Amino acid sequence: MKQKKTASRVVHTASAKRTQKDTKNIVTSVRACIAPIVSSLGYELWDVEYVKEGTQYYLRITIDAPNGIDITDCERVHRAIDAPLDVLDPIHDAYMLQVSSPGIERELKTPEHLQACEGETVCVHLFAPLAELGGRKQLTGILGTCDDETLQLLEGTQEWRIPKKKIAQVKTVYDYSDMTEDAES
Incomplete structure (x- = not known):
């Protein structure tokens, strides 16, 4: 019984390390795929995040524009990137695609x-x-x-x-x- 728990932990740790590397690869490939699309629509691609919260995975796309972002902008970008992301298929698990603005108080990452x-x-x-x-x-x-x-x-x-x-x-x-x-x- 102890061996199974230990093996389980080792597998979990190894998969956690793979997940971190995979997450970076996912973000990089998604950014490369959607940046030209977002730009062609007149928006700036502010951030791309792939995170797990609880049991659910989220692909979060953050966009910006000089005059700000509203829900219509988010819907427009969501529709434009949905099919190309399906073709790219960077994520093999189920995930929620979210498009939003960086908000008034935004994190500065780059x-x-x-x-x-x-x-x-x-x-x-x-x-x-x-x-x-x-x-x-x-x-x-x-x-x-x-x-x-x-x-x-x-x-x-x-x-x-x-x-x-x-x-x-x-x-x-x-x-x-x-x-x-x-x-x-």
Whole structure:
């Protein structure tokens, strides 16, 4: 009985490693397939994710446009990429295809995302507190320039150069007080 449990764990671990590699391959092939389609429709392909939540797999396609995204845009892209994805058949298991906008507070994952959002307010989450940042694990400020190694963040009068390898996540921060002021006037 113990041998079966051990063998099961080994198989599970091995399949988990394969799944991580497969996930990267799936995302890469899906991106290559749909990027020209999304672009031809006048949208930017913001992100492609393939994730498992509970027992369900999801292929999440995130799109953007200069004037924002609404449900009609998502439906249009969904219809346009559905058949090409069926032909490509990158995923052999059942999955849900979701097309959405990156939202007001969007995660910045690529150098292009960071460059596009220079000058905007962002929240930077670190993997662990850094002594040189006052022992904090989270900072909010204005995104400055970024290079291959570091991200510049202006927090009040303080300028930080944060090593990218220490960053877990960068997200834009929306100032909801603008909405409150509009509602009050």
